Amino acid sequence: MLLSVYEYVYYAFLHPMWKWMLRRLTGKCELLRITLSVPRGAQRTCNIESSLKHSKIHTLKGLLAEDNVNIDDAVANIMRIKSVSPEIHPQFGPTLRMCLCQICGYRQLISEVESTRRIQYCSENSEHEALLSQLWSKLKPDTQLTARISKQWTEIGFQGDDPMTDFRGMGLLGLQNLVFFATVYTDAARQLLSRSEHPQNGYSFAIVGINITGLAHQLLNSGHLKTHLYNVVHGQPRLEHFHQVYCYLLYEFDKFWFSQETIDIMQFNHVKQKFQKRIVQRLKDKHATLHGALTVGPSNNAASVPL
Known part of the structure; x- marks a missing residue:
């Protein structure tokens, strides 16, 4: 309960104020600052996801609720809304695009996994x-x-x-x-x-x-x-x-x-x-991966993604 109250106060009042101050000091929006300062991986993508989730701009916040998001259009819209110049910051578009692919892809994966789970085994199939x-x-x-x-x-x-x-x-x-x-x-x-x-x-x-x-x-x-x-x-x-x-x-x-x-x-x-x-x-460690010592069996020719 206390955590929920803190989150509400933080994202409703403190976070917007902090974003405004940093924008004034650096001349860069929050999304641009994340792509410039946070290395590739879960920390960066989660920060991008959080920024969009708590954005006061309906168009940006709505990206996380849309199905079948056109990633290229979304990147172009964000760059336009946030006034990010591709000439001055050429890395922003590709970096943001990869993060959006991960974010939207994760949501689609949940849907695909759930759809498969709901298919009951049928002996006549x-x-x-x-x-x-x-x-x-x-x-x-x-x-x-x-x-x-x-x-x-x-x-x-x-x-x-x-x-x-x-x-x-x-x-x-x-x-x-x-x-x-x-x-x-x-x-x-x-x-x-x-x-x-x-x-x-x-x-x-x-x-x-x-x-x-x-x-x-x-x-x-x-x-x-x-x-x-x-x-x-x-x-x-x-x-x-x-x-x-x-x-x-x-x-x-x-x-x-x-x-x-x-x-x-x-x-x-x-x-x-x-x-x-x-x-x-x-x-909980944003640098963590689930890597193991599994190796592909000699009798298998299927392609696999390393753990």
Whole structure:
């Protein structure tokens, strides 16, 4: 409550006054000062985003609410409104353009991820079935799946005979994440599957994987992933970048799980909450990235974005 009052007072009174004083002293608007003084990355893009969000100019503030923003038109309008000369400040336009691509792209990524999550797995959809078969073949290449409905699915960490029921919470997104991990990082996925079979401290690989999809989804919607994506994607974040974040989280969660002194599957939610707090704390550093030691498996030819 106190923080909300402070933010209101700051952005309603103190911040505009401070902007006006700096404009008078430097002859530069806030957006121009940010592009000149803040290095490329999450700090710069977040500062640009905050400046637009709290702008008193409706046209600028409205950019963050528009769908399908024409980036080039937006840059031209901002330069005109703020009277920034491209001859005097040639770097401003390209820098602002990249920041707007990141900001608008992040919003579009949220929409795309949510749309995928809402697609429920359907056993009558041949594409869904093909993805599920691909997951099995990548994780268990030497074992033939005897039937579509089979106890064998528990061997890769599903709860019962039909994996379809386990995707209800995260929909097709959960399956796409698992398949991406198993396809792009095949060796790591098989390693985690093997580790998950530990007789005392093991876990259900696929079920945990779907839970990590939920974690990645929360981090995206809350805005925490802006730090990582603004630092590593010099343009529009796409679904593949979200898949890469998922792979990092699943790989790191496995290490975190086995680093706990005493664990069993009944403690899963507690351990996941601790892991989530650690990730959130890391992402509060605007220089942070979610980089790991994952390597592309030798059986895969798909292109990937480095973590």
